[in-house]
Structures are given as C-alpha cells and as structure tokens.
Amino acid sequence: MRDEIRKIQDMMEAAEYVTDAPVATSVHLAMRLRKPLLIEGPAGVGKTEVAKVMSRMLATNLIRLQCYEGLDVSTALYEWNYQKQLLHIKLDETARNNRPIGEKEHEIFSEPFLLRRPLLQAITQESQAPVLLVDEVDRVDEEFEAFMLEVFSEWQITIPEIGTIKATHAPHVVLTSNRTRELSDALRRRCLYLWIDYPTLEKEIRIIERKVPGVNARLTREVAKFMETLRDVRLAKVPGVAETLDWAQALVSLHADHIDEDLVNETLGCFLKDADDLKRFRAEVTKAGLAPFLPARG
Amino acid sequence: MAARELSSAVVRFAALLRRHGLSATLVHVTDAVRALDHLDIADRGELYLGLKTIFVGRPEEAPAFDRCFEAFWRREPDGEGIPGLVQIPPGETRESDATLKSSGQKRESLALETWGTGADEGEDTGEPLSVPAASDTEALIGRDFATFGAEQLDEILRLTLKIARRLAHRITRRRRPVRRRGRVDIRRTLRANLTKGDLIDLRFRERKRKKVRLVLLCDVSGSMDLYSRFLLQFLFALQSVFGRVETFTFSTRLTRITDHLRARSYRQVLRRLSEVRDWSGGTRIGESLAQFNREWPQLVDRRTIVIVLSDGWDTGEPELLARELLRIKRRAGRVIWLNPLLGNPSYEPLTRGMAAALPLVDHFAPGHNLAALRDLATKLSL
Numbered sequence: 039m040r041d042e043i044r045k046i047q048d049m050m051e052a053a054e055y056v057t058d059a060p061v062a063t064s065v066h067l068a069m070r071l072r073k074p075l076l077i078e079g080p081a082g083v084g085k086t087e088v089a090k091v092m093s094r095m096l097a098t099n100l101i102r103l104q105c106y107e108g109l110d111v112s113t114a115l116y117e118w119n120y121q122k123q124l125l126h127i128k129l130d131e132t133a134r135n136n137r138p139i140g141e142k143e144h145e146i147f148s149e150p151f152l153l154r155r156p157l158l159q160a161i162t163q164e165s166q167a168p169v170l171l172v173d174e175v176d177r178v179d180e181e182f183e184a185f186m187l188e189v190f191s192e193w194q195i196t197i198p199e200i201g202t203i204k205a206t207h208a209p210h211v212v213l214t215s216n217r218t219r220e221l222s223d224a225l226r227r228r229c230l231y232l233w234i235d236y237p238t239l240e241k242e243i244r245i246i247e248r249k250v251p252g253v254n255a256r257l258t259r260e261v262a263k264f265m266e267t268l269r270d271v272r273l274a275k276v277p278g279v280a281e282t283l284d285w286a287q288a289l290v291s292l293h294a295d296h297i298d299e300d301l302v303n304e305t306l307g308c309f310l311k312d313a314d315d316l317k318r319f320r321a322e323v324t325k326a327g328l329a330p331f332l333p334a335r336g
Numbered sequence: 337m338a339a340r341e342l343s344s345a346v347v348r349f350a351a352l353l354r355r356h357g358l359s360a361t362l363v364h365v366t367d368a369v370r371a372l373d374h375l376d377i378a379d380r381g382e383l384y385l386g387l388k389t390i391f392v393g394r395p396e397e398a399p400a401f402d403r404c405f406e407a408f409w410r411r412e413p414d415g416e417g418i419p420g421l422v423q424i425p426p427g428e429t430r431e432s433d434a435t436l437k438s439s440g441q442k443r444e445s446l447a448l449e450t451w452g453t454g455a456d457e458g459e460d461t462g463e464p465l466s467v468p469a470a471s472d473t474e475a476l477i478g479r480d481f482a483t484f485g486a487e488q489l490d491e492i493l494r495l496t497l498k499i500a501r502r503l504a505h506r507i508t509r510r511r512r513p514v515r516r517r518g519r520v521d522i523r524r525t526l527r528a529n530l531t532k533g534d535l536i537d538l539r540f541r542e543r544k545r546k547k548v549r550l551v552l553l554c555d556v557s558g559s560m561d562l563y564s565r566f567l568l569q570f571l572f573a574l575q576s577v578f579g580r581v582e583t584f585t586f587s588t589r590l591t592r593i594t595d596h597l598r599a600r601s602y603r604q605v606l607r608r609l610s611e612v613r614d615w616s617g618g619t620r621i622g623e624s625l626a627q628f629n630r631e632w633p634q635l636v637d638r639r640t641i642v643i644v645l646s647d648g649w650d651t652g653e654p655e656l657l658a659r660e661l662l663r664i665k666r667r668a669g670r671v672i673w674l675n676p677l678l679g680n681p682s683y684e685p686l687t688r689g690m691a692a693a694l695p696l697v698d699h700f701a702p703g704h705n706l707a708a709l710r711d712l713a714t715k716l717s718l
Contacts (some may be wrong), residue, residue, distance in 0.1 A: 039374040039377060040372070040374070040379075040382065042374075043382065059382070059385055060385050060389075063375075063385040063386055063389060063548065064385070064389040067371050067374060067375075067386055067389055067390070068375065068389075069369055069372070070374040071370055071371060071374070075366065075389075078395065080393075113472075120538065121536060121538075124534065124535070124536060138384075179597060180638050187663070217698075219638070219669060219670075220666055220667075220668070221664055223359065223393070223666065226393035227359070227361055227363055227364070227393065229393075230364070230367075230389045230390055231389055231390075231392055231393050231394070232389055233392075233398065291529065304381045307391070
C-alpha cells in the first residue's frame with residue numbers, strides 16, 4: 039500500500055473516523071487527480087463525515103452546500119442584498135446629492151451588497167483550497183445539476199454587474215447522494231465514485247469502541263452483531279451507524295454490560311424509528327427470541 | 337512493467353469494461369492512467385480500489401467491474417507481464433420457452449373473454465367468502481386479489497376508482513406560495529407592500545414544477561393471470577382520473593394499451609382489449625422492456641415514474657432484463673416494481689428475473705390487494 043494512502047487512513051482514524059482501504063484510496067485519488075468525489079450509500083453510514091474529515095486533514099475550510107428540492111442558482115451562488123440596496127437608495131435620496139445615476143447604480147451593485155452563497159464562497163477563499171461539500175445532491179433537479187457541472191469544470195463565475203470571478207484555488211469537492219433520484223451520467227462521468235455500505239461487523243465494532251466511551255468488549259460485540267442481523271430483516275427504515283452509536287450510548291448509560299430481551303424492549307426506540315418496523319421486529323422476537331440477533335456463544 | 341505497457345493495458349481494460357456494459361469513456365481512461373502514478377501498482381488490492389473508484393459510477397456496475405478486474409488483472413503476472421484479454425464466461429444459457437409459448441397462444445384469446453362475464457375458469461381457491469364485517473370495504477381492501485371471484489368485479493372497480501382518485505390527487509397537488517426561497521412573487525409583493533410606500537417586504541414563490549407522468553408496464557402473462565384482471569382495472573381507473581398516464585401490457589412482447597383504456601366503462605375496455613393478442617402467454621420481461629426502450633424512449637424523463645407490475649417470472653435472459661431496466665432507471669425519476677407475490681409473507685424474490693431486477697428498483701412493493709395499491713400513494717411524488 040502506498041504510504042500516502044496509509045497516511046490518509048491514519049489521519050482519518052486520528053480524526054475519529056473509522057475507515058478502510060476503499061475510502062482512503064478514493065479520497066487519496068480525488069485529492070491527487072483533483073476530481074470531485076461522489077459518495078453514495080444508505081443513510082447514516084458516514085458519507086458527509088468524509089468531507090468533514092478531509093477538511094480537518096487538509097486544515098482548510100469546509101463549505102457546505104446543503105441541497106434540497108427547489109434549490110436554485112441564487113441560493114447556491116450569490117444574491118443581491120435587496121433590502122440593503124433599497125435602504126441605501128433611500129438614504130441616498132435624503133442626502134440629496136445629485137450624482138449621476140450610473141454611479142449610483144454602480145455603487146449598489148458592488149461587493150458590499152453581494153450576499154455570498156456557498157459556491158461563490160468556495161471559489162473566493164484567499165489562503166488555500168477549501169473542501170466543498172455538496173450534500174444530498176440527489177435532491178436538486180437536473181437543471182441545477184447541469185449548472186453545478188459547469189461551475190466544476192471552469193471554476194469561474196460570472197456576475198453580470200461585477201464581472202467574472204475566477205477561483206483563487208479550485209476547491210476539493212465531495213458530493214453525497216442517498217439515491218432518492220438517479221444522478222445524470224454526465225455528473226457521474228466527472229466524478230470519482232465511492233459506494234459506502236453499512237459497515238462490516240469488525241468495522242462497526244471498531245466504530246463503537248472509538249465513539250462510545252466506557253463500553254465493554256462484550257456489549258460492543260453484541261450490539262454490532264445485533265445491528266448486522268437487524269439490517270437483514272426487511273425494514274422500512276434500516277438503522278445506520280448513527281443509530282448504533284445512539285443505542286450503544288444508551289445501553290452504557292443504563293450500566294448494561296450485555297444485551298437481554300428486557301433491555302432491548304426498553305431501548306428499541308434508539309434504532310427503530312418506524313411503527314411498522316417496531317411491529318415487525320417484535321413479531322420476529324416473539325417467534326424466535328433474541329438468539330438469532332446475538333453472537334454465538336464460545 | 338513499463339509505463340507505456342501499463343497505459344495500454346488500462347486502455348484495453350476499459351474496452352473490456354465497455355463490452356460489459358460500463359461506460360468507460362476517454363475521460364475515465366485518462367484519469368486511470370494519471371491515477372497509476374499515485375497508486376502502488378504492485379499492490380493488486382490497491383490497483384483494484386483505485387480503478388474501481390474511477391470506472392464504476394453506480395453500485396449496479398460493481399459486480400461487472402469485479403468480474404472484469406478479476407479476469408483481466410491476473411493475480412500473478414507471468415513472463416509477459418501484462419495479461420491479455422480474458423473471455424468472461426457468459427451467463428447461464430437461455431431456457432427454452434417454446435412450450436410455454438404455444439400453449440399460451442391458445443389461451444390468450446380465451447382468457448380475456450371470460451373476465452367481464454363472470455364465468456370463472458374454475459379456479460376455486462378454497463377461500464371462504466368473507467363475512468360482512470363492520471366495514472365491508474375494509475375487508476375487501478385487505479384481501480388478496482387471487483381470492484376474489486369475478487362477481488365482485490363491480491365492487492372492486494368502485495374501490496379501485498376511489499384509490500386511483502386519491503393517488504391522482506396526490507400527484508397533481510400544486511405548490512403554494514412560500515415565505516422564503518424561490519423567485520420573487522411580484523404580484524403578492526405589491527399587494528403586501530401597498531401600505532408601506534416601498535417594496536421592502538418581499539414575497540416568494542416556489543418554482544413551478546413540471547408535472548409528473550406515469551408509465552405503467554403491466555405483466556399479463558399466464559403466471560400473473562389471477563392478478564392482472566384486477567391490476568388492469570387499476571390501470572383503467574388510474575388512467576381515467578389522471579391524465580398523464582401511458583399504459584403498456586407485456587408478456588412475450590409489448591403492447592401499448594393507453595388508447596384502449598380511454599373508454600367510458602370497464603366492460604367497454606375489455607371489449608376493445610380483446611383485439612389485443614398476447615395475453616396469458618409466457619413472459620419475456622427483458623425483451624419487452626427492450627422493446628419499450630426502443631420504441632418509446634421519449635416517454636421517460638426525470639419527471640416520470642415508471643411502475644412495473646409483474647411477478648418477475650421471466651423466461652428470458654436475466655442479464656437482458658437488468659440491462660434494459662437500468663436504461664429505464666437512468667432516465668426515470670423513479671422506478672417502482674409491484675409484485676403481487678410479495679404479499680405472501682413467505683415469498684422471497686428468488687426468481688432469476690426478480691433477482692436481476694431488484695437492485696435496480698427504487699421501490700419494491702406488493703400489489704396483491706387494494707391496501708397495497710392504496711399504500712402506493714406515498715411513493716408517487718417526485
């Protein structure tokens with residue numbers, strides 16, 4: 039393994055992010071090839087975390103563009119501070135100065151009246167390239183997706199009233215998607231791709247050990263095994279790593295050192311968040327008990 | 337290994353990937369060659385992960401990539417250094433479906449005629465008629481279609497219409513004005529600021545969104561016989577209350593029945609549909625979907641929800657099914673697969689066709705009773 043990849047892995051571990059070779063390799067290549075990294079996977083497996091850790095590793099700013107349905111260019115790029123412009127005109131009127139109209143116009147369409155939104159912020163960083171996190175990119179529509187592609191390829195933005203702003207440093211881009219919508223092939227082509235699945239048993243054990251203080255080895259193993267089995271039950275809302283950690287934390291607070299049926303029933307709400315799932319799980323446990331969910335003895 | 341040799345190996349590897357359905361473009365190849373400088377190419381695992389992050393663009397492509405990688409970058413490079421192209425073993429050979437077809441052709445004209453008239457084909461399911469409960473409607477809603485007799489057709493149709501209306505309402509619901517975000521709503525802004533003398537308080541409007549279209553692909557092969565008569569009613573009901581629907585049936589080939597369904601009554605629909613052949617035959621889902629992609633590509637865009645109603649019993653190639661479904665999925669807003677068999681708690685989607693289709697489907701839901709169709713409402717917005 040390359041030293042750089044190992045180093046990334048070590049740095050990620052140091053930044054409290056339990057990782058493995060695929061994640062480290064993709065992050066390494068994304069930074070080397072200067073390509074956006076598209077991360078997909080089920081909810082709650084730590085996709086967003088990758089960007090946060092990257093920014094910590096590079097000791098640079100993290101700029102986050104949270105996507106949602108109906109996100110448009112002005113909210114992502116820049117907006118004119120309309121209210122401020124109006125007030126400025128008003129004040130200007132009361133001052134009764136008779137400057138030419140063009141000058142006034144130039145004044146209110148200048149940087150102090152510009153509201154920088156994430157994409158503009160990302161390309162106007164002074165010291166070094168930031169990490170730009172485009173979170174849940176599957177929620178925007180395809181027009182916006184196309185617009186982002188344009189920004190990513192040129193790294194310059196034209197504001198008609200001011201002119202073209204070129205990136206001082208091209209940002210490191212991380213896009214995440216929950217696959218609620220299929221992204222365009224054009225976007226996929228431009229990105230490196232990383233699929234993060236639910237963690238393996240070993241990885242989840244490491245995550246619990248790392249993130250939940252005061253948890254003992256037996257409880258860790260049991261929780262991890264339990265979650266692994268639970269994800270195979272056909273659930274509407276499959277619990278992610280966040281749920282695992284919440285639950286482990288709850289069990290530790292209850293001074294539990296192993297799992298039993300009463301404990302599970304009391305703390306179900308930590309990892310099952312859907313009424314039908316609760317019902318299905320209860321039926322499963324009444325039928326076969328907890329045994330299938332726990333690690334084999336010995 | 338010399339750099340030039342390695343680069344040309346990457347080019348040939350990309351060609352192999354292309355032959356197995358991945359879109360390995362020139363950009364990918366350039367990236368891969370550049371990436372070689374940043375990877376430890378003596379470490380096979382690292383080369384694998386590196387090339388994978390570059391060439392694979394969606395999880396569905398991972399198995400094909402893995403197979404190609406396994407075959408191309410052999411574990412131990414022998415004397416020549418670079419492995420040649422290795423033929424990937426083809427998938428399972430196609431089963432003969434000749435018998436299914438011939439018996440199906442005899443049946444297809446028969447099956448439809450009996451639907452409207454109430455003469456059942458003697459499928460006695462042994463299910464006792466449900467006792468009229470406090471709410472007869474509720475009892476009907478929860479019952480598996482397979483257990484209904486044809487005499488209950490009218491009652492089912494009434495309920496189906498009700499559900500379809502609710503679905504349609506859900507899809508067409510318009511956007512209301514919002515307090516923030518979106519475009520400035522000039523009209524509302526002016527009205528809100530009438531007493532203020534200036535336009536300070538801005539009103540916004542969400543962007544108007546394109547309407548959602550439904551494309552329904554309904555399996556009417558022999559194995560679906562018990563269900564398709566009710567699903568067809570559902571299609572009819574949905575189309576009569578909701579304008580933007582395109583409906584197709586398929587068994588061994590695809591038929592567009594959108595125009596047939598534009599009738600005033602369901603019985604009229606059945607009469608019209610009797611001209612359409614190919615009912616209750618064998619199933620070739622893959623080929624039917626291929627035909628759909630070939631002949632009706634313009635029907636599917638991002639604002640389209642594609643609903644496949646089928647049990648997944650496919651006598652064709654599962655790879656073909658997967659490939660054609662992926663083509664639909666790439667363009668559609670959402671792909672929903674309704675499988676009547678899913679209503680049976682012991683059912684596992686193990687048929688080869690279903691197994692191939694499953695990873696490509698956004699929602700896999702039962703479609704065996706009215707409740708299942710009603711639950712569809714939550715999935716029908718984009």
